Amino acid sequence: MELPIRTPGWLGDFKAFVARGNVIDLAVGVVIGAAFTAIVNSLVEDLLNPLIGLLVGGIDFSNLFVVLSGERGPSLEATRQSGAAVIAVGQFINAVIKFVIVAFAVFWLVRLVHRLHAAPKKDEGPTRDQLLLQEIRDELRAARQGRDGAREGGGEVVPPMPRPGPSL
Numbered sequence: 001m002e003l004p005i006r007t008p009g010w011l012g013d014f015k016a017f018v019a020r021g022n023v024i025d026l027a028v029g030v031v032i033g034a035a036f037t038a039i040v041n042s043l044v045e046d047l048l049n050p051l052i053g054l055l056v057g058g059i060d061f062s063n064l065f066v067v068l069s070g071e072r073g074p075s076l077e078a079t080r081q082s083g084a085a086v087i088a089v090g091q092f093i094n095a096v097i098k099f100v101i102v103a104f105a106v107f108w109l110v111r112l113v114h115r116l117h118a119a120p121k122k123d124e125g126p127t128r129d130q131l132l133l134q135e136i137r138d139e140l141r142a143a144r145q146g147r148d149g150a151r152e153g154g155g156e157v158v159p160p161m162p163r164p165g166p167s168l
Contacts (some may be wrong), residue, residue: 036105043095064090 070084
């Protein structure tokens with residue numbers, strides 16, 4: 001006897017969720033973000049920190065730390081391996097610089113996206129439906145004016161109203 005296998009209802013919802021464009025966009029963003037993080041790390045550690053260190057008197061930020069207890073070693077890593085408690089001021093400064101760079105890049109990216117979405121649309125003129133409705137309106141107006149003019153024994157003929165463009 002074969003047992004029927006029932007697919008849970010949430011599985012279909014999950015498949016629909018994953019197939020949506022937002023999830024794919026998010027996955028692409030995570031991959032690009034990881035690659036961008038490597039670039040920012042290299043920029044901070046290999047270019048900015050040596051330049052800043054040179055400007056402030058040769059300080060190496062990666063080894064800038066305060067020993068709270070224990071013996072100070074030749075580097076932050078050696079001091080930590082010896083069991084000393086340290087405050088890694090230089091690594092914190094590196095993290096702040098990295099954050100500022102990433103936040104600045106994200107700011108410009110979001111600003112660019114907003115400008116692209118907010119770009120004014122070109123004036124394409126009235127649609128076919130709008131043109132048809134305008135023609136009907138003008139014909140009805142002309143017929144009404146002809147009928148009113150016949151009752152009054154003549155009268156002034158009013159030209160049709162100008163056709164408005166698309167509303168913004």
